[in-house]
Amino acid sequence: MKLRILAGLLMLFPFSAGALEIFACEPEWAALARELAGDDANITVATTAFQDPHRLEAKPSLIAAFRGADLLICTGADLEVGWLPLLLRRSGNPQLRPGQPGYFMAADYVRKLELPDRLDRAEGDMHPQGNPHVHLNPHNIARIAKALAERLAQIDPARSADYQRTQSDFLLRWDVAIAAWESTAAxxxxxxxxxxxxxxxxxxxxxxxxxxxxxxxxxxxxxxxxxxxxxxxxxxxxxxxxxxxxxxxxxxxxxxxxxxxxxxxxxxxxxxxxxxxxxxxxxxxxxxxxxxxxxxx
Ligand SMILES: [Zn+2]
Structure with a gap:
């Protein structure tokens, strides 16, 4: 019933759909979300460059932002295993559970390096699922951008044409930048x-x-x-x-x-x-x- 009422309201007020609420675990994914979703989205980012993304305190402000989010963008591959499950449990937001469209793990879309022979955290190894720091290869960013644009369109279909356009625009600029970086870094x-x-x-x-x-x-x-x-x-x-x-x-x-x-x-x-x-x-x-x-x- 609630869904039907919402759908009715959206038809009555097609331009009044609320801003998408995005919760990003790391600054690189907040930045990518900003490229693709533009100023229409409200983005909360859990960590800064000066905080270890492996370790974070699940503060009440983060739990509150998590509770109101439509989309979760994290690295995955166990980078946030020390704190993300706690946020999921405490927030009680069913939309962001694993397997839901609101749950987006960037590392799922790229080939991971340093995969261990067997999966365990023996002696405290923090990379049991392979190396999770995938964002420092810009080709990975391009792959993740495509997957994320599709996910944004799935969650927020009213703006799917916008996400298609911002994705194309971003990838065009990104490909030019990659070529320049590869040339200067040769x-x-x-x-x-x-x-x-x-x-x-x-x-x-x-x-x-x-x-x-x-x-x-x-x-x-x-x-x-x-x-x-x-x-x-x-x-x-x-x-x-x-x-x-x-x-x-x-x-x-x-x-x-x-x-x-x-x-x-x-x-x-x-x-x-x-x-x-x-x-x-x-x-x-x-x-x-x-x-x-x-x-x-
Ligand atoms: Zn690490």
């Missing part, structure tokens, strides 16, 4: 880097960067003093060009290793809002490539 191939966490594997895979070691012995496991000492021993004969980390990573271990090896420690934006000029997805890649390009070769 000389980064083979760049040897150490990464704190495996947050940059897709960037490395895209640009043929060589991540020769990780500061974390396993994703999510902090390095011990003996692990750091063994890294110095392993890397000193042929040091990397730099040690990279995300804005949310504690800089201490990177700075210590940087000092021991005599190479720079570099904070990359990692996601939208993670540094100057990274207000959208285009800026995120522009700035990341500029910072890598500025490294002494």
């Amino acid at each position: 000389d980064l191939a083979g760049l040897r880097l150490v990464s704190h966490h495996r947050g940059f594997s897709y960037l490395a895979d895209w640009l043929y960067l060589e991540i020769v070691a990780d500061i974390e012995p396993k994703p999510g496991i902090p390095p011990s003093a003996s692990h750091l000492a063994s890294l110095v021993e392993q890397l000193a004969p042929h040091p990397p060009v730099a040690i990279i980390r995300t804005p949310y990573t504690d800089a201490k271990a990177s700075l210590w290793l940087s000092d021991k090896l005599g190479v720079p420690a570099l904070q990359l934006p990692y996601t939208v809002g993670g540094g100057d000029g990274t207000d959208d997805l285009f800026g995120l890649f522009d700035q990341t490539l500029r910072l890598l390009g500025d490294l002494p070769k």
Whole structure:
């Protein structure tokens, strides 16, 4: 009955449909939703570039935003396994449950790297479903944009023509940007880097960067003093060009290793809002490539 009344109201007032309420787990998906849904949508984002997306407190404000959302956009692949199930339970929003159209997991639409031989969280490994940090390959963003535009049209059919148009417009600009990035980054191939966490594997895979070691012995496991000492021993004969980390990573271990090896420690934006000029997805890649390009070769 409620549905029928709603349908009747929409027919009476075809232009009065409410704004779509989107809950994004990470800034990259909020930015993509903004590209596709424009200003018609209200977007709440749960984390910033300065918060570890693996770990988040399910605050009452987040639960309230979650409760009112029509669409959930997260990474999936267990990135948010420490907090998203709690939000789902506490909010009681049936539209955002797994399997519903309102539940959109970006990592479902791309090939995942670093898939383990068997699925478990042995010794605290935070990437049991493969590496979830899929957004730093712009080709993945293109695939996810297509899937997300379809999902938006499914949830909000009144604006399906708009989503088709914004998707085409975004992908046209995105393809031009990818070509430019790949051209300017051609000389980064083979760049040897150490990464704190495996947050940059897709960037490395895209640009043929060589991540020769990780500061974390396993994703999510902090390095011990003996692990750091063994890294110095392993890397000193042929040091990397730099040690990279995300804005949310504690800089201490990177700075210590940087000092021991005599190479720079570099904070990359990692996601939208993670540094100057990274207000959208285009800026995120522009700035990341500029910072890598500025490294002494
Ligand atoms: Zn991770």
